[in-house]
Amino acid sequence: MDEFIATVESHEVPLHPLDTQAAFLNVPYHFFYPNESRSDGFMPSDVLRRTFYQALKRYPILAGYLRSEGTGKTTVVVDKNDLNMPEYLESTSDVPFSQMQEAKFHNSSWPAGLSTAGAITTAGKDGRIKLANIHVVRMKDNSGVVIFVNIPHYVVDGTGFFSFVELWGTICRAERTADVELKQRAAEQEFCFDRGLISRSLPATRKPLDSQTVNVYTGFSPLADWLAWLSPTTRGRVLEKAKFSSNVVSHTFRVSRDSLKQLQSQVCEHITDDGLQVADTHVLAALISKMVAQAHKKCREQGGQSSSLFGTLLSALSSMVFGPETHQSLNLLADVRHGLDIADKSYMGNGLIPHNTQCPLSVLEAPTNAESLAEATNIVSRIYGNADGPLVASFVDMISARPSCFTRPMVYLARHPTSLVITNETGFKLYKADFGDGLPEWVCTIPSFVANFIGFLPSPPPSTDIVVNITLKAPVMKHILNNEFWRDLATIVY
Secondary structure, three states: OHHHHHHOEEEEOOOOOOOOOOOOOOEEEEEEEEOOOOOOOOOHHHHHHHHHHHOOOOHHHHHHHEOOOOOOOOOEEEEOOOOOOEEEEEOOOOOOOOHHHOOOOOOOOOOOOOOOOOOOOOOOOOOOOOEEEEEEEEHHHHOOOEEEEEEEEOOHHHHHHHHHHHHHHHHHHHHHOOOOHHHHHHHOOOOOOOOHHHHHHHOOOOOOOOOHHHHHHHOOOOHHHHHHHHHHHHHHHHHHHHOOOOOOOEEEEEEHHHHHHHHHHHOOOOOOOOOOOOHHHHHHHHHHHHHHHHHHHHHHOOOOOOOEEEEEEHHHHHHHOOOOOOEEEEEEEEEHHOOOOOOOOOEOOOOOEEEEEEEEHHHOOOOOOOOHHHHHHHHHHHHHHHHOHHHHHHHHHHHHHHHHHHHHHHHHHHOOOOOEEEEEEEOOOOOOOOOOOOOOEEEEEOOOOOEEEEEEOOOOOOOEEEEEEEEEEEEHHHHOOOOOHHHHHHEEOO
């Protein structure tokens, strides 16, 4: 740590409006490493700790603190005389690694206190929001190691997050194996934290945004304005008390890529637009949006669903003012790096933008078959197909002109219980971090994230299956688990 502190230089990183779009959320993941060889020198704690600070030299932003202007504009300040050092914890557990393996890594088998951060970005014990939380847990009899890593969305998205964990692993492996070439490759790896890259890469042309997106980000919302005005620390306390994760249940499923491809072929037979690019993940997103809408309908028919007080009040007020919902607000997260042609620039800031659309509940609630699924898939594929440079530029223009608008989607989602957020992380490097004893056997996020959040993740190699994490209110999840179409396609992991 002292070596890092001695080399850090003071600087500031004014965050881009894209960085604030999910600023109230964390990026928390667990990495499970088995000691298959029963080696006494398995993932030594001193080397893990030392190489973490070596990796931090390449990510000095993680030692900064947040300075907010109260208008949605936020800066990360790295002050060598006032560093906000990451939280780095080490502990041991009396739980053998095999116990977690037998439970398929269900969180009930985890050692107590493994996750040292939750879904909402909140201040640590010293009153500051840490920009990195690390917890290294050595399992009973050195049978394995679990590494928990959390970085707030203020500073990275999935690309930046997993690039850091991989870098840490590479530096550790190079030191342990005395691999000079590997160490050199890690030293030469470039990371871009310059938020100006986004603005410089915007095309000259613009494309109209979907009316639903404009409505969400520009509509009248005093509550959203108040939340945006709060400091990051105070906002975290308020959102934590709102209990967005109350009565929330998460389940993890595995979807066979072969079965999904077969379903994709059946669906495409009913899509008449030959020029529409339909990916298998589009079909998967459409299927989930349908079965969630169907589950909500069953909940309404059976007397509703419980929610947090915050969500209940907003939902009740919305129904009184606007009447019952007729559409599902579908929020698909897409990476701007390809649309802006900067995928090769190693940009580590947030590159995700949400594509909002209104899906008619009449379409989604219809019984699921290849034909009805094709209608929903058509909507999803058109959203992704429209996500090019000009659309990204229009979105950036909109949020840059209204830097405090970042809280509006959160309030909108809370007000509309059928809303859904879907993120495709199958391209992220979840299983790339090798600290010298092999790749992790399993990687997953915290047990309960926030309601109505769906994540697509890669399976542990060499499998190409898709791991699907679904987080919903408990009454809604009950109907998902009983959905016959879903049960035929997906296998529950836990």
